[in-house]
Amino acid sequence: MKNDYYKSIGKTILKAIILTPGIPFILILGIGYYYFTTSIQTTSIDNIKRIVEDHRHMIESFMDERKSDLEFVMNSYSPAELVQPEKLSKILLDLQKKSDAFADLGIFNGEGLHVAYQGPYRLKGKSYKDAFWFKEVINRNYYISDIFLGYRQVPHFIIAMTNTVDGEKWIIRASIDSHIFNKLVEKVRIGKTGEAYLLNTKGILQTACRSGGNLMDKPLDNIDHIEKYSGIKSFIKKDFTGRKFVYSTTWLKNKNWLLVARQEKADAFSAFNAALYLIITILVIGGVIITAVAFYLTTRIVRRLERVDLEKENINQQLIGASRLAELGEMATGFAHEINNPLQVMKSEQSLMEMILSDFKENGQLPESENLKELEDSMKQIEVQIGRCSTITQAILKFGRQKDILDAKLDAQDFIPEIVNMVTNAANDNGIAIHQEIENRLPPIKGDPAQLQQVLLNLLNNAMYSMVEKHGVQGGELFIKAESDDNGKMKIQVRDNGVGIDEENLKKIFSPFFTTKPVGKGTGLGLSVCFGIIDKMGGIMEVESKKGVGATFTITLPAAT
Amino acid sequence: MEILKIMLVDDEERFLLTTKKLLSKKGYEVFTASSGAEALEKLKKQNIHVVILDVKMPEMDGMETLKKIKKHFPLVEVIMLTGHATVESAVDGLRSGAIDYLMKPADIKELIEKSEEAFEKRKRLEEKIRMAQAKRIMKSPRQIIKGL
Numbered sequence: 001m002k003n004d005y006y007k008s009i010g011k012t013i014l015k016a017i018i019l020t021p022g023i024p025f026i027l028i029l030g031i032g033y034y035y036f037t038t039s040i041q042t043t044s045i046d047n048i049k050r051i052v053e054d055h056r057h058m059i060e061s062f063m064d065e066r067k068s069d070l071e072f073v074m075n076s077y078s079p080a081e082l083v084q085p086e087k088l089s090k091i092l093l094d095l096q097k098k099s100d101a102f103a104d105l106g107i108f109n110g111e112g113l114h115v116a117y118q119g120p121y122r123l124k125g126k127s128y129k130d131a132f133w134f135k136e137v138i139n140r141n142y143y144i145s146d147i148f149l150g151y152r153q154v155p156h157f158i159i160a161m162t163n164t165v166d167g168e169k170w171i172i173r174a175s176i177d178s179h180i181f182n183k184l185v186e187k188v189r190i191g192k193t194g195e196a197y198l199l200n201t202k203g204i205l206q207t208a209c210r211s212g213g214n215l216m217d218k219p220l221d222n223i224d225h226i227e228k229y230s231g232i233k234s235f236i237k238k239d240f241t242g243r244k245f246v247y248s249t250t251w252l253k254n255k256n257w258l259l260v261a262r263q264e265k266a267d268a269f270s271a272f273n274a275a276l277y278l279i280i281t282i283l284v285i286g287g288v289i290i291t292a293v294a295f296y297l298t299t300r301i302v303r304r305l306e307r308v309d310l311e312k313e314n315i316n317q318q319l320i321g322a323s324r325l326a327e328l329g330e331m332a333t334g335f336a337h338e339i340n341n342p343l344q345v346m347k348s349e350q351s352l353m354e355m356i357l358s359d360f361k362e363n364g365q366l367p368e369s370e371n372l373k374e375l376e377d378s379m380k381q382i383e384v385q386i387g388r389c390s391t392i393t394q395a396i397l398k399f400g401r402q403k404d405i406l407d408a409k410l411d412a413q414d415f416i417p418e419i420v421n422m423v424t425n426a427a428n429d430n431g432i433a434i435h436q437e438i439e440n441r442l443p444p445i446k447g448d449p450a451q452l453q454q455v456l457l458n459l460l461n462n463a464m465y466s467m468v469e470k471h472g473v474q475g476g477e478l479f480i481k482a483e484s485d486d487n488g489k490m491k492i493q494v495r496d497n498g499v500g501i502d503e504e505n506l507k508k509i510f511s512p513f514f515t516t517k518p519v520g521k522g523t524g525l526g527l528s529v530c531f532g533i534i535d536k537m538g539g540i541m542e543v544e545s546k547k548g549v550g551a552t553f554t555i556t557l558p559a560a561t
Numbered sequence: 562m563e564i565l566k567i568m569l570v571d572d573e574e575r576f577l578l579t580t581k582k583l584l585s586k587k588g589y590e591v592f593t594a595s596s597g598a599e600a601l602e603k604l605k606k607q608n609i610h611v612v613i614l615d616v617k618m619p620e621m622d623g624m625e626t627l628k629k630i631k632k633h634f635p636l637v638e639v640i641m642l643t644g645h646a647t648v649e650s651a652v653d654g655l656r657s658g659a660i661d662y663l664m665k666p667a668d669i670k671e672l673i674e675k676s677e678e679a680f681e682k683r684k685r686l687e688e689k690i691r692m693a694q695a696k697r698i699m700k701s702p703r704q705i706i707k708g709l
Contacts, residue, residue, distance in 0.1 A: 340644040341573055343666040348579040351669040390666050
């Protein structure tokens with residue numbers, strides 16, 4: 001019952017202690033997590049976007065430079081000059097000085113015949129009339145191809161442009177070594193998994209892919225590359241491996257190539273994950289600390305509460321001893337007094353009845369009979385019971401009418417043995433051995449000799465009663481001990497080896513009308529009166545007992561001043 | 562022999578009635594009064610020897626009645642009937658002139674015994690008074706003549 005009460009209080013306190021810091025704690029972490037991760041995500045994506053942007057510029061300017069190189073050559077030399085192998089060789093060398101990417105240089109006439117060629121392959125004299133690039137350059141005057149293998153079976157792309165001199169079309173074409181071009185794009189490295197590559201409109205890789213996927217293959221992730229747009233698109237998508245990647249894509253301006261930069265999401269958001277782990281760690285540690293502190297505090301509070309309650313209960317019990325006893329005394333006195341009047345009437349009536357009865361008997365009006373005997377027995381019982389009532393009321397009146405205490409100085413050395421002597425005969429008759437341990441130099445105490453005598457006699461008689469009950473007329477051991485403590489107070493102890501008092505009764509032992517004696521044998525006021533007397537003397541009366549072992553009553557009295 | 566005249570003073574009517582019957586049967590002359598005032602009134606009319614007086618009564622209580630009785634009828638012996646168990650309340654009565662006390666509920670035998678004792682005391686007292694008066698007469702017989 002009581003445990004449940006403390007448990008429910010404990011639960012309430014625990015909840016309050018956990019929730020009060022817990023809710024703001026989780027809120028702060030949640031809000032922090034949200035803003036922090038959002039910002040990290042934005043930063044990571046912006047980072048990739050910036051890289052894409054930068055590389056696009058780089059690639060575009062590379063293309064533009066190569067284009068203007070060719071334009072320069074085309075405008076600076078006449079076709080007649082360009083077809084001279086020495087001249088062309090020198091021009092190629094000049095170009096290659098500017099950029100390694102130039103693999104070769106070729107001049108074509110309007111029919112697609114390779115009229116001059118400078119480079120590592122023997123391509124002179126071949127006709128390109130039907131080549132796709134040739135058709136495109138004739139139509140548009142300028143063309144950059146996708147990567148292809150061509151006659152030479154090596155991946156490369158070409159830049160070609162036409163010029164018309166003297167009504168005759170001629171074409172200059174440079175092959176760009178895709179290997180060198182590749183490096184431009186491949187250089188892009190973002191974090192551990194970041195990479196970049198180019199795709200043509202058919203979705204074919206124009207550069208190699210670090211994560212796998214060779215040049216001119218279809219890349220392993222299906223980028224939505226068909227639709228052309230300006231600016232940069234960013235999105236998160238799963239690739240073929242099922243891992244999520246952050247993508248940033250943009251179309252090049254002067255060529256229909258899509259620049260793709262991507263980084264694995266986990267890598268791009270590694271700071272994000274770190275933040276997440278940090279927050280989870282804080283959450284777990286904080287949660288553990290809050291919970292531990294809450295449990296600790298709750299346990300302490302509940303324990304203290306239990307202790308306070310216990311103390312309160314003890315104080316309450318002592319209060320019963322003092323104020324409630326006085327109140328009870330007053331009430332009981334009034335009650336007893338009122339009962340005494342009808343008792344007096346009853347007693348008179350009973351006497352009268354008895355007298356009349358004996359008159360009848362004397363006159364011979366009532367012959368002896370069984371009924372007469374019963375009647376006389378009943379009459380006797382009424383007398384006995386009235387006597388019993390009057391014993392009780394007398395005891396109550398005694399209890400209620402506690403006199404003022406005389407403040408006499410008492411020497412326990414003399415006083416206690418005198419009282420013990422009064423019970424020695426009774427003790428001997430009941431086979432009880434009395435042991436007195438009275439300290440020699442006891443300080444005089446303050447008290448009322450008559451009342452203290454009443455108290456001690458009461459305790460001694462109780463002890464003897466209890467020992468006789470347990471041992472019969474052999475084996476009782478009564479100890480009377482008197483000693484002074486450090487504060488000048490005196491302790492008188494009466495210890496017996498009688499039946500003892502169980503825990504339940506121990507609580508009520510000083511309550512008025514509480515008795516364990518058989519009906520009619522005790523009023524239950526003795527110890528209550530003793531308690532009141534000692535209390536009035538400024539002392540304390542305590543009891544300790546174990547059922548079946550015995551009881552110890554201790555009186556502590558103040559020293560005489 | 563002179564019959565003992567007892568007056569019971571108590572506010573409990575039934576007690577008066579029954580005790581009167583009891584005492585009458587024993588051969589005493591019994592008067593009753595249910596208040597202090599009534600008791601004083603009856604004392605004026607009757608030569609009552611012993612009064613059994615309840616301490617606790619409404620209006621004029623036992624102690625007050627006792628004092629008045631002792632003042633106006635010093636020869637009347639009073640036995641206090643107290644509801645209080647302790648000697649102290651009785652002691653107050655004794656100090657104010659009561660000859661003895663009885664504790665409620667009092668036994669009828671005890672009541673009679675104490676009344677008889679009181680009566681004996683009163684008789685001795687009266688005897689002494691008579692003796693003293695007789696002595697005086699002996700000293701100056703003329704006064705008797707004068708008195709006549």
